[in-house]
Amino acid sequence: MLDTLATISAEPDQLTRLYLTPEHKRAADLVAEWMRRAGMSVRMDAVAGIHGVLSNGANSPRRLIVGSHIDTVIDAGRYDGALGIVAAILAVEEIRARAITLPFTLEVVAFGDEEGIRFPKTLIGSSTVAGATDESVLDLTDAAGETVRNALLRFGCDPAAVASEAYRRDDVVGYLEVHIEQGPLLESLDEPLGAVTAIAAQSRHRVRITGEAGHAGTVPMALRHDALAGAAEFIAMTEELAYKGERDQLVITTGEVSVKPGAVNVIPGEARLSLDVRAASDAARATAVETIRRRSRQIGSRRGLVIGIETVHEKPVAVCAPKLRAAISNAVGGLTGRKPPELMSGAGHDGLAMAHLTDIGMIFVRCRAGISHNPLEHVTKGDLGCSVEALVREIVEVAKQERT
Numbered sequence: 001m002l003d004t005l006a007t008i009s010a011e012p013d014q015l016t017r018l019y020l021t022p023e024h025k026r027a028a029d030l031v032a033e034w035m036r037r038a039g040m041s042v043r044m045d046a047v048a049g050i051h052g053v054l055s056n057g058a059n060s061p062r063r064l065i066v067g068s069h070i071d072t073v074i075d076a077g078r079y080d081g082a083l084g085i086v087a088a089i090l091a092v093e094e095i096r097a098r099a100i101t102l103p104f105t106l107e108v109v110a111f112g113d114e115e116g117i118r119f120p121k122t123l124i125g126s127s128t129v130a131g132a133t134d135e136s137v138l139d140l141t142d143a144a145g146e147t148v149r150n151a152l153l154r155f156g157c158d159p160a161a162v163a164s165e166a167y168r169r170d171d172v173v174g175y176l177e178v179h180i181e182q183g184p185l186l187e188s189l190d191e192p193l194g195a196v197t198a199i200a201a202q203s204r205h206r207v208r209i210t211g212e213a214g215h216a217g218t219v220p221m222a223l224r225h226d227a228l229a230g231a232a233e234f235i236a237m238t239e240e241l242a243y244k245g246e247r248d249q250l251v252i253t254t255g256e257v258s259v260k261p262g263a264v265n266v267i268p269g270e271a272r273l274s275l276d277v278r279a280a281s282d283a284a285r286a287t288a289v290e291t292i293r294r295r296s297r298q299i300g301s302r303r304g305l306v307i308g309i310e311t312v313h314e315k316p317v318a319v320c321a322p323k324l325r326a327a328i329s330n331a332v333g334g335l336t337g338r339k340p341p342e343l344m345s346g347a348g349h350d351g352l353a354m355a356h357l358t359d360i361g362m363i364f365v366r367c368r369a370g371i372s373h374n375p376l377e378h379v380t381k382g383d384l385g386c387s388v389e390a391l392v393r394e395i396v397e398v399a400k401q402e403r404t
C-alpha cells in the first residue's frame with residue numbers, strides 16, 4: 001500500500017504530492033477505496049480530508065480518531081504521513097478480523113494538508129476538524145495565485161462548510177497517530193517503537209541585521225559595521241545557547257541567510273537570517289528567545305549594527321495525554337516485552353492541531369538513520385508490522401479506559 005501511494009506523484013521520478021492537486025485526488029480516491037474494503041463508510045470533508053468510519057453498531061456519537069496526512073513535501077519519502085493512514089486502515093482490518101468490539105466508533109482520517117507546502121499554512125486538515133481555524137484560510141493563495149477556496153471547489157469540496165466541520169469535544173475520545181520518528185533516537189536505542197511525550201513548542205523568526213556596506217580594500221577593520229560578521233556571531237551565540245539548553249530539548253537553527261549587496265569586494269551592509277527555535281516547553285522556548293534578543297542587542301551595540309528579530313510563527317507545545325501515553329506503553333510493552341522509550345517530537349504533526357479538540361497520543365516508528373523529507377526515508381517491514389500491531393493494541397487499551 002505504501003509503495004502504491006508512493007507512485008502517486010506530480011513527478012515521474014520523485015514523490016511530490018501537494019494539497020488539492022490531481023495527485024492528491026488520486027491518492028484520496030485510493031485511500032477511500034481501501035477504507036471501504038476494510039469495512040468503513042467513507043466521506044470527504046470540506047477541506048478534502050477523507051474520513052473512514054467503522055461504526056460499533058451503537059448510536060453513541062463518541063468516536064476515537066486515528067489518522068495522519070496524505071500530502072508530502074517536494075521529493076519526499078514514502079512513509080511520512082502515509083504510514084499513519086495505512087497503519088490505521090490495517091488496524092481496522094485487524095479489529096474486524098479479530099471480532100473486537102469497541103465502545104466507540106473508530107474513525108480513520110487522511111488529512112489533506114499537514115506540510116503546508118502549497119499554501120502558506122500548515123495543518124489545514126486537522127485544524128478544520130479541531131475547530132482551530134477560521135475561514136480566512138480560504139483566501140490564502142499558492143505561488144500561481146490560486147486561492148484555497150478555488151482549489152477546494154475544483155477538488156469537489158464545499159468551502160462554505162468549513163466552519164461546520166469542527167467536531168464537538170464531547171464526541172471525541174481522543175486522537176491517535178502512528179508516524180515515523182524523523183530522528184535517530186529509536187535507532188540508537190535499538191527500539192522499533194516509541195511513545196511521544198509532547199510535540200515541541202516552536203517559533204520561527206526573521207532576523208534582519210543592518211550595518212554599513214563599504215569597500216573591502218579601503219575601510220579599516222576597526223571602522224567596519226559588517227552585517228555578515230555580526231550574523232556569524234549571532235548564529236554561534238544561538239548554537240551555544242541551544243547546547244546549554246539540552247535538558248529542555250532546546251534546538252535552534254538558522255537555515256537561511258541572505259546578504260546584501262552580496263559581492264566579493266564589498267563589506268556586507270545587510271544580512272537576513274531565519275531562526276527556528278523549538279523546546280519541550282513553552283517556558284523554555286520563550287526564555288531562549290528572550291535570551292537571544294538580549295544577547296543580540298549586546299552584539300549589535302559592540303559592532304555598531306542594528307539587529308531586529310521579528311516573530312512570524314509561534315506554536316505552543318502540545319502535550320500527549322498521560323492516559324494515552326499509558327495506553328501506548330501497555331500496547332508496545334505487550335508487544336516487545338519492554339517499556340517503550342519516551343521521546344519528544346521536534347517536528348510538528350496533525351496532533352498539534354488536534355490537541356485543541358481532544359487528548360492526543362502518538363506512536364513513533366524507527367526510521368533508518370533518522371532520515372525524513374527525503375527519498376532515502378526507510379522503515380523495515382518488521383517495524384511496519386510492529387506499528388500496526390501496536391496500534392491495534394493501543395485502540396484496545398483505549399477501549400478498556402473508555403469502559404471504566
Ligand SMILES: [Zn+2]
Nearest residue numbers: 080081114179
Ligand atoms: Zn508527517
